[in-house]
Amino acid sequence: MNALLRDANPPLTRSVEDYLKVIYHLSNQGGFAATSDIAAMLDVAPPSVSGMVKRLSETGLIEHVPYRGVQLTAQGRRAALRMIRRHRILELYLTQHLGYDWGGVHAEAEQLEHAVSDELVERMASALGHPLYDPHGDPIPTAAGEIEEAELVSLADAPVGLKLELRQVGTQDSARLHYLAGQGLTPGVLLTVSERQPFNGPTTVALVPSGDPRVVGRELAQLLWCREVPVDGYGAAAR
Amino acid sequence: MNALLRDANPPLTRSVEDYLKVIYHLSNQGGFAATSDIAAMLDVAPPSVSGMVKRLSETGLIEHVPYRGVQLTAQGRRAALRMIRRHRILELYLTQHLGYDWGGVHAEAEQLEHAVSDELVERMASALGHPLYDPHGDPIPTAAGEIEEAELVSLADAPVGLKLELRQVGTQDSARLHYLAGQGLTPGVLLTVSERQPFNGPTTVALVPSGDPRVVGRELAQLLWCREVPVDGYGAAAR
DNA sequence: TAAGATGATTAGGCTATACTAATTCGATAA
DNA sequence: TTATCGAATTAGTATAGCCTAATCATCTTA
Numbered sequence: 001m002n003a004l005l006r007d008a009n010p011p012l013t014r015s016v017e018d019y020l021k022v023i024y025h026l027s028n029q030g031g032f033a034a035t036s037d038i039a040a041m042l043d044v045a046p047p048s049v050s051g052m053v054k055r056l057s058e059t060g061l062i063e064h065v066p067y068r069g070v071q072l073t074a075q076g077r078r079a080a081l082r083m084i085r086r087h088r089i090l091e092l093y094l095t096q097h098l099g100y101d102w103g104g105v106h107a108e109a110e111q112l113e114h115a116v117s118d119e120l121v122e123r124m125a126s127a128l129g130h131p132l133y134d135p136h137g138d139p140i141p142t143a144a145g146e147i148e149e150a151e152l153v154s155l156a157d158a159p160v161g162l163k164l165e166l167r168q169v170g171t172q173d174s175a176r177l178h179y180l181a182g183q184g185l186t187p188g189v190l191l192t193v194s195e196r197q198p199f200n201g202p203t204t205v206a207l208v209p210s211g212d213p214r215v216v217g218r219e220l221a222q223l224l225w226c227r228e229v230p231v232d233g234y235g236a237a238a239r
Numbered sequence: 240m241n242a243l244l245r246d247a248n249p250p251l252t253r254s255v256e257d258y259l260k261v262i263y264h265l266s267n268q269g270g271f272a273a274t275s276d277i278a279a280m281l282d283v284a285p286p287s288v289s290g291m292v293k294r295l296s297e298t299g300l301i302e303h304v305p306y307r308g309v310q311l312t313a314q315g316r317r318a319a320l321r322m323i324r325r326h327r328i329l330e331l332y333l334t335q336h337l338g339y340d341w342g343g344v345h346a347e348a349e350q351l352e353h354a355v356s357d358e359l360v361e362r363m364a365s366a367l368g369h370p371l372y373d374p375h376g377d378p379i380p381t382a383a384g385e386i387e388e389a390e391l392v393s394l395a396d397a398p399v400g401l402k403l404e405l406r407q408v409g410t411q412d413s414a415r416l417h418y419l420a421g422q423g424l425t426p427g428v429l430l431t432v433s434e435r436q437p438f439n440g441p442t443t444v445a446l447v448p449s450g451d452p453r454v455v456g457r458e459l460a461q462l463l464w465c466r467e468v469p470v471d472g473y474g475a476a477a478r
Numbered sequence: 479t480a481a482g483a484t485g486a487t488t489a490g491g492c493t494a495t496a497c498t499a500a501t502t503c504g505a506t507a508a
Numbered sequence: 509t510t511a512t513c514g515a516a517t518t519a520g521t522a523t524a525g526c527c528t529a530a531t532c533a534t535c536t537t538a
Contacts, residue, residue, distance in 0.1 A: 015495065035516060048496055050517055055494080067503060067516055097336070098362045108356055115354035117347055123337045254525065274486055287526055289487055294524085306486055306533060 014114045016061070017083050018042060019052055023062060023072055024080035025187060028168055032069025040181075081141040086113040086121050088134035088141075093124040102209075118143075138165070138227075153228065155203055156221035160193045163208065164226035176220065183214050190229065253353045255300070256322050257281060258291055262301060262311055263319035264426060267407055271308025320380040325352040325360050327373035327380075332363040357382075377404075392467065394442055395460035399432045402447065403465035415459065422453050429468060 012020075022041040026033035035053070039046045057064040061076035072080060090109035094100040100108065122143065125131070132148075133139055139148040152167055166189045180186065190208035197203075202217045216224065251259075261280040265272035274292070278285045296303040300315035311319060329348035333339040339347065361382065364370070371387075372378055378387040391406055405428045419425065429447035436442075441456045455463070 013494075036514095044495090045497060046516065047498080047518080051495075094359070098359070098366065100362075104358065108359055111354045111356070112351070115350045117350070119343065120333075120337070120347055123339075127337065252524075275484095283525095284527060285486065286488080286528080290525080293487095 012079060015052070016056065017079070017114055019049075019056065020061060020072065020076055020080040021083050021087075023070055024077065024084070027069070027071050032065065032071055034069045038070075078145045081145045081147055083113055084147070085141040085143065086116060088138060089121055089125050089128070089131075090116070092128055092131055092134050092140075096128060150227040152225040154222050155193070155205070155216060155224035155226055156218055158193050158203075158226060158228075160195055163190065163192050163229045164205075165190050165229050166224055167227050168225040176223070180220070180224075184212070185214065185216075185224065191226075251318060254291070255295065256318070256353055258288075258295060259300060259311065259315055259319040260322050260326075262309055263316065263323070266308070266310050271304065271310055273308045277309075317384045320384045320386055322352055323386070324380040324382065325355060327377060328360055328364050328367065328370075329355070331367055331370055331373050331379075335367060389466040391464040393461050394432070394444070394455060394463040394465055395457055397432050397442075397465060397467075399434055402429065402431050402468045403444075404429050404468050405463055406466050407464040415462070419459070419463075423451070424453065424455075424463065430465075 019038065019042065022038055023033045026037050026041065035046050035049045038053075039049045042049070053062065053064050053070055056062045056076070057070070060073055061079065062070045062072055064070045087109050090112050091105045094105050094108060095102065125143075131140060139150065141147040150167065153164075155164070155166075158164055166185060166187055168187060184207055185191075191205040191214075192208060193203060194206045194213065195204045200218050202215050203221045204213055204215050206213050258277065258281065261277055262272045265276050265280065274285050274288045277292075278288045281288070292301065292303050292309055295301045295315070296309070299312055300318065301309045301311055303309050326348050329351050330344045333344045333347060334341065364382075370379060378389065380386040389406065392403075394403070394405075397403055405424060405426055407426060423446060424430075430444040430453075431447060432442060433445045433452065434443045439457045441454050442460045443452055443454050445452050
């Protein structure tokens with residue numbers, strides 16, 4: 001069919017929505033998301049990402065600098081935040097109204113976020129009392145697409161005893177990223193600082209909820225940017 | 240990739256689930272579902288149906304008699320009933336817990352039925368008190384895939400004043416089917432018998448909720464099989 | 479019983495998405 | 509400053525959907 005006659009603004013596919021979400025998470029503070037990181041997060045091969053990147057920049061959802069990476073445009077960011085709002089409201093609704101625990105809720109929300117209508121999302125938000133934070137304490141974007149940016153501390157500077165959520169990893173270095181992923185240190189993971197050796201020594205953290213310890217050297221700890229999580233685990237109530 | 244190495248039992252796609260559902264509805268009492276009827280129900284071209292029919296019979300979900308139509312196998316029927324259970328529980332949940340009315344709920348459930356997990360469906364069923372009927376009075380299949388078959392009366396024999404749901408149209412004749420569809424007389428529609436002329440004359444019905452009257456000649460009325468709907472509209476409460 | 483009508487199927491294409499293998503770019507290190 | 513290596517891209521292929529146009533089968537009717 002003639003390309004000019006096709007719908008100029010077709011609804012986004014499920015795949016596209018997933019790409020936008022991970023690009024948002026990877027390029028959070030103004031950086032570029034690398035092809036291989038996107039591929040790893042979505043569990044697809046890098047050439048698949050190159051292909052999708054091409055389509056997404058043609059439709060104006062991302063900006064692509066070849067061999068450097070991608071960033072969301074304003075339009076892409078809006079779409080990504082819409083998905084994040086859906087995801088967080090779904091997680092909250094499933095836990096508070098349907099008895100889910102924090103184990104199973106992420107996978108379920110991951111599926112549903114592509115299928116719910118805007119109306120349903122707003123009805124769930126209503127039923128929840130229009131919450132501002134999800135149970136991890138992460139801010140829920142507004143329906144208009146605004147989000148409160150959290151203040152981040154590097155793990156190397158975080159005080160002992162604090163409960164933290166790993167939000168960003170400040171490197172593109174693949175070896176480091178793979179090492180961290182192997183340790184379970186990926187954005188979104190919850191942890192507490194259990195001790196830090198003096199004289200710029202390593203920091204020991206415990207993963208939440210497993211309690212598994214991880215020892216992180218200072219150099220790496222400086223790259224791990226975290227957000228303080230309110231101790232009750234429910235940001236909405238705490239603020 | 241080598242076909243032998245692929246997952247022997249991959250999850251069904253959204254499209255496949257939709258095909259199975261309409262084949263179930265079209266071949267309800269042991270008949271065959273015709274290609275053109277499937278195409279009309281799914282709003283796709285007939286060759287698309289031929290293509291899908293080929294794939295579905297290769298995977299053992301349907302039985303295909305060329306130029307005659309298709310029927311579900313036991314496996315296909317199980318999958319179809321699973322979708323119908325999801326759909327009906329979703330409709331009930333959305334109306335009872337999220338304030339939906341009967342207008343918007345069908346489209347929303349149509350999307351969600353492909354995305355919810357079995358666990359979520361069962362949690363919603365629990366929250367609803369394990370209902371046996373949806374708000375139309377249609378029976379909800381069990382998680383094990385059993386469904387209560389409703390007793391049907393032909394519209395030509397239904398007593399005046401009864402509230403009915405049109406369940407099956409007992410013909411494959413295209414002209415008749417198109418005429419009925421044009422009159423809004425498609426399976427699922429609710430109606431009440433307002434009067435019947437004596438000596439095998441036509442039956443007049445009123446559509447619910449619009450109240451629009453339709454006059455149906457005896458020959459056609461005999462083809463319209465209906466289920467009696469409890470007057471309160473909530474089968475679950477009535478039984 | 480043969481011709482037409484109608485519905486089903488095949489032929490041939492298109493798009494979105496994925497893959498592997500081959501190639502190219504760019505940064506690091508000698 | 510160049511050789512090298514890893515990351516990114518291109519080339520080429522596959523699959524699940526969909527489509528239109530062309531053909532084929534079946535049923536009805538003259």
